[in-house]
Amino acid sequence: MFQIDSQVETEVVRLLKLKTPLLAIAEETGTDLPEIEKISKVYRVIELRNTGKAVENISNLVGFSTRIVKKILIQKGAKDLKPVNFKNKKPLTRQELRLCFEELYFRFVKALNVGSPRVLRVFKLDAVRIFFRLLEETPTLKTRVKTLMPVFVYSFLRDRGIDITFTHLKKYSGLTRHQSFQMFKKISEEFPKHTTRERKPKIIEYVTTVKNHFLLSSQFLENAAKILEKFWGLLSDTTDKVIAGTISALALISLRRDSPYMLHLCGVLGIAQSSVIYNIKKLAKNLGILGFTTVGRSKDLIRCQILAKVESIQYI
Template identity: 30%
Template sequence: MNSKKLITKTTLYSLPVTQFNELFQDVSRIINNLKTRYTHTFSLQEFIDTDYTLLFQNRVSALTKAYPDLNYEKLNKDKLLREFRDKKDYKIKIIEKLQEIGKKYGLGEYDITLNSISLILEADSEKQDVNLRNGELFSEFEPFYNELMAIFNFPSSLEFKLECYDLFQNIYNKFKVERFYKNLKKLSPVVIFMFLKMKGYNITMKNLIHQMKLDETEVRRLFRRSIEVYPEYLKKNRKLIVQNQIRSIIDTFQFSEEFGVISEAILDKFWVLLSSTTESVVAGTVCILTMIVMDIKNPPKSEICRSLGITQSAMNYQIKNKLFEKLHIPGFKTINSSRELIKEFIKKNIDV
């Protein structure tokens, strides 16, 4: 007989805020893994309520009754049987994981079951609703803003923070009853990212996900939905973003003022040809072209790429396809082997 106590919302509410938030994140990861494993049409409640062990046993009985000579290998070819077995085994793993999570947050005396997942999600939603009724949306949003700005070492001010909060509030309020999208913990980093991109900050979604330890599938889903309710994001000044990213590279690698002048000339001259890709790739391409014109060999291209979160092949593609092939200039092979050709081409097209 299980002697452990049944966990309740009261127990969850009694946890310190930070501890509860971390517990919620751990449970969210379990849900995300389930959705990834069983597609996004997967129903969490159905998974919790269904006895897959019984379904598995019944399926085995039905198959062996219909086909008495069926061996183990042929049994395994039955798609439905494999599905029931997989879900049966995965359920056991999740329950073990929930028990570990319970011990991690001092809940070892409680019986943490699959039903606890729904309970934790409900508790999180109710805590948010209480905070919002008390007019605490800003105080819920602010810690995420402060953490993100500190991690990326971006300068800030109260005016800048409030402007970012206005965007967050705008997008948040456009979500009516869409509980997933109205989750502050998930939505805040995405909206802050959008705000910083519109302001021309050097930040990529890849870096956001990595530095903030976010779930990539969730972030991209929230980002797409946020753009749907706030299409103004797509009107952002892309050239300004590229200019700011180039300035960030200049500061990071301590390039000279001349580097800034030449890179600006290259950007202006070739913007129409290069701008059909991401801002980071444009910035990286312009920086590499500038380095070639100025005979700068250090830092290596790989460090520029790493700083911008892009690949060297992306820049090679830009220079080859968007410049040399588009302008019908023969002879380009790779950036390294065609440095003199690149230098000659750029110098002919801008005043250096």
């Protein structure tokens, strides 16, 4: 498509925002006027899309074919586009829905800056196919596209082994934790083949990182693995690193270790300590265990009522 120098484009867009005439921009930047006009049109496409204009309307207003407009929007998705606003809009056509999906997909991919471009393009085709099949199989999801789309893209990329975190989902979707996990449940219950993957080996890799960093015994790793197997169904609705932090904390308690402190453990994994505390508290609640206050004050309760449910776990 358009090959435009990024530095020139940045400067031209800055001047366009200041309402500088195109001829003056050409003189100031030393760029040919046709090139300035091209950048101006691209900038106009992004502006119109951010006001909610449909692709066909943008095409008519700017003078580009709908194919070119789509390519511009997808190419610029991660950097310049605001999240698609679905509020108070008529149901999107399949064409518009696909464009929104691709914009969002590339927003995530470019932010992560991982993987082979060719492989990610192949992944995108697969993601689009599965997404529309999902909508056809469950029409009620069409009314929840705003929530479904980012959660689906996030789940799809994780399913393909891309290291994407919940932080990315929150940042690029604007969804709350509750909204996200409600949709995770919806997808997992009805379409498990599309959203589940073998996550346990990756989680154990994170636990091994903790073990090696703090020079912990092999018993720590064995206990963590047993805890993961026992409580997988209750822990699997959060990120891999938070699960790893949770079972690491529980494994330390099983070994009566007072160090490393949970804060340091979470620091190694790059997660918030509060996430692990919340997960342990939620685990106790789901098991019907009363009396949990804080991890420090509830260690005996954790050993006697939570960890006691894990078969063949080794205590010290």
